[in-house]
Amino acid sequence: MLALVTGASSGFGYAISQALIQQGYRVIGAARRLDKLQQMQAELGTAFFPLCLDVTASHQQLATALNTLPPEFSLSHVSVLVNNAGLALGLDAADTANLDEWQTMLDTNIKGLMNMSRLVLPHMVEKKTGIIINLGSIAGTYPYPGGNVYGATKAFVAQFSLNLRADLAGTGVRVTNIEPGLCGGTEFSVVRFHGNADKAQQLYQNTAPLLPEDIANTVAWIVSQPAHVNINRIELMPTSQSFNPLKVTPTASH
Structure with a gap:
């Protein structure tokens, strides 16, 4: 059994890779930081x-990289794809947000996920088996100030996952979207706040957030289900996180 995990060098990706190996999988860990990947190896x-x-x-560069893997790790053997690579940048309102950061989120969270899925899917369909697990977010369902494009990218992931299910009916290929809430123990908020670790840490004070191991355990459970069971989506939050009333703002006087 062979899995391909993107964004594998830290956080969710690291924990997912570790959990899958413990389940007997071989794992291709894909990420930008080769030194971190080598430490993992x-x-x-x-x-x-x-x-x-x-x-x-x-798409062509990704295809070249994936098609030059060693025979024992070749794309044709991949039975699980975990589209974990993704990021949020900034928390500014839409009228002041950085357009370059918006573009980076689109390129990573949407185009990257699409391209990886398109490259792996033909092999799964040919074998009539496989699982694609996408890492979405509750931000794709519940809007919040400053979540603008990040939330929109995760809404795309949710709908793309459902549409993949429709396209793949009868092929034996399964698709799941995991939608976590507040998560700690990752680089997510440090990246969002441009390396400001103190600001990131403030988000998690006294919250007992989800941890990478919780997401890894979820992935491990999904892949352990029998072939006739497809988990369409899983939404999970820490116990300390819940829902707020809809915000009502005073009407501006004229």
Whole structure:
């Protein structure tokens, strides 16, 4: 059994790779930081293959990288694809947000996920088996100030996952969208706040957030289900996170 995990060098990707190897999978860990991947290989052993890959690269560049894998890790053997690579940048309102950051989120969270799925799917369909697991977010369902494009990208992931299910009916290929809420123990908020670790840490004070291991356990459970069971979507939050009343603002006087 072979899995391909994007964004594997830290956070969710690291924990997912570790959990899958514990379940008997070999894992291709794809990420931009080769040094981190090599450290993982030293820890996880020969079942882990480090692949230096940026999902925002062109479709052709991604195809070249994936088609030059060693025979034992070839794309044709991949039975699980975990589209984990993704990011949020900034928390500014739409009228002041950085357009370049919006574009980066689109390139990573949407185009990267699309390209990786399109490259792996033909092999799964040919074998009539496989699982695609997309890492979405509750931000794709519940809007919040400053979530503008990030939330929109995760709404895309939710709908794309459902549409893949429709396209793949009868092929034996399964698709799941995992939608976590507040998560700690990752680089997500540090990246969002441009390296400001103190600001990121403030989000998690006294919250007991979800951890990478919780998401990894969810992935491990999904892939352990029998072939006739498809988990369409899973939404999970820490117990400390819930829902707020809809905001009502005073009407501006004229």
